[in-house]
Amino acid sequence: xxxxxxxxxxxxxxxxxxxxxxxxxxxxxxxxxxxxxxxxxxxxxxxxxxxxxxxxxxxxxxxxxxxxxxxxxxxxxxxxxxxxxxxxxxxxxxxxxxxxxxxxxxxxxxxxxxxxxxxxxxxxxx
Amino acid sequence: xxxxxxxxxxxxxxxxxxxxxxxxxxxxxxxxxxxxxxxxxxxxxxxxxxxxxxxxxxxxxxxxxxxxxxxxxxxxxxxxxxxxxxxxxxxxxxxxxxxxxxxxxxxxxxxxxxxxxxxxxxxxxx
DNA sequence: CCGTATCCTAGGAGATACTG
DNA sequence: CAGTATCTCCTAGGATACGG
Numbered sequence: 277x278x279x280x281x282x283x284x285x286x287x288x289x290x291x292x293x294x295x296x297x298x299x300x301x302x303x304x305x306x307x308x309x310x311x312x313x314x315x316x317x318x319x320x321x322x323x324x325x326x327x328x329x330x331x332x333x334x335x336x337x338x339x340x341x342x343x344x345x346x347x348x349x350x351x352x353x354x355x356x357x358x359x360x361x362x363x364x365x366x367x368x369x370x371x372x373x374x375x376x377x378x379x380x381x382x383x384x385x386x387x388x389x390x391x392x393x394x395x396x397x398x399x400x401x402x
Numbered sequence: 403x404x405x406x407x408x409x410x411x412x413x414x415x416x417x418x419x420x421x422x423x424x425x426x427x428x429x430x431x432x433x434x435x436x437x438x439x440x441x442x443x444x445x446x447x448x449x450x451x452x453x454x455x456x457x458x459x460x461x462x463x464x465x466x467x468x469x470x471x472x473x474x475x476x477x478x479x480x481x482x483x484x485x486x487x488x489x490x491x492x493x494x495x496x497x498x499x500x501x502x503x504x505x506x507x508x509x510x511x512x513x514x515x516x517x518x519x520x521x522x523x524x525x526x527x528x
Numbered sequence: 529c530c531g532t533a534t535c536c537t538a539g540g541a542g543a544t545a546c547t548g
Numbered sequence: 549c550a551g552t553a554t555c556t557c558c559t560a561g562g563a564t565a566c567g568g
Contacts, residue, residue, distance in 0.1 A: 352529040365502060366502065373414065373417065373418075376492065383413060424541075457551060457552080478550080
C-alpha cells in the first residue's frame with residue numbers, strides 16, 4: 277500500500293518532489309560515476325543511508341523511469357541498479373544547476389561530473 | 403537567532419535544499435511572471451501560504467542572492483521582492499528541468515515560462 | 529543478499545495572536 | 549502593512565529485527 281505521498285498534476289512539481297527526497301541526487305551521482313551497482317554496494321557507496329530509505333528512493337526513481345532495476349533470481353539473489361536514458365538526461369540538467377551553484381560559490385573546480393549532493397561523509401539533509 | 407538548519411559545504415546541496423523547501427519554486431515562478439511584488443500581494447498570489455513560512459522562504463532566497471528585498475520605511479511600510487540576476491539565471495536552469503518533466507509526461511504545451519511548482523490551487527508538498 | 533515490518537522521535541509546517 | 553512569537557500536530561526518516 278503506497279503511502280500518503282500526494283501526487284501533483286504538475287510534471288515539474290512531481291519531478292522536484294522526487295529529487296527533493298533525502299539522498300536522492302547523491303544516489304544518482306553515485307550511479308552515474310560508479311556505473312550500475314548492486315544494492316549492497318550502492319548502500320555502502322552512499323554511506324549512512326538506511327536500507328529502508330534507500331529502497332524507497334530506488335522505487336520512486338524506478339517508477340519515474342530514471343533508473344532501472346535488474347533482478348537476477350540467483351542464489352544469493354543479485355539486484356543491480358543503473359541509470360536509464362532519462363537518468364542520463366536528468367543528470368545533464370542537474371549538471372547545469374551544479375555549475376550555477378559552483379559559480380555562485382566562487383568555485384570552478386570541476387572535480388567530478390554530475391551534481392554531488394552530499395559530499396561523501398556529509399549527512400543527508402534531515 | 404538562526405535555526406537548526408544545517409548547512410552543507412557542497413554548493414549544489416545547499417542550492418537544492420533551498421529549492422526543496424515548500425512553496426519555494428512557486429514563489430520564484432510568481433516573482434518571475436508578475437514581476438516585483440509587495441509582501442501582501444505575493445502572499446495572495448501564492449495562495450494559502452502562511453506569513454511565517456513565506457517570510458522564512460524569502461529570507462533564505464535573499465541570503466542566497468536569488469531575490470532582493472526593497473524596503474521603504476514609509477507609513478505604512480512598503481516592502482517589495484523581486485528576482486535578482488541570479489534569480490533569472492536560476493529560472494532558466496529550472497526551465498530546463500521543467501521542459502524535461504513535461505516532455506517525459508508527454509506534454510508539450512508551454513503555457514507559461516518558468517517551472518510552476520504548485521499549480522494555483524494545489525497544496526504545497528508537505 | 530535484498531529487502532520488508534515496526535517502533536519511535538525530531539523538527540518542520542499550519543494556525544493564531546500579537547507588535548513596530 | 550509586514551512581519552514575529554508560540555503552540556501544537558504530524559509525518560518523514562533512523563534504528564532495529566526479521567523474512568524470502
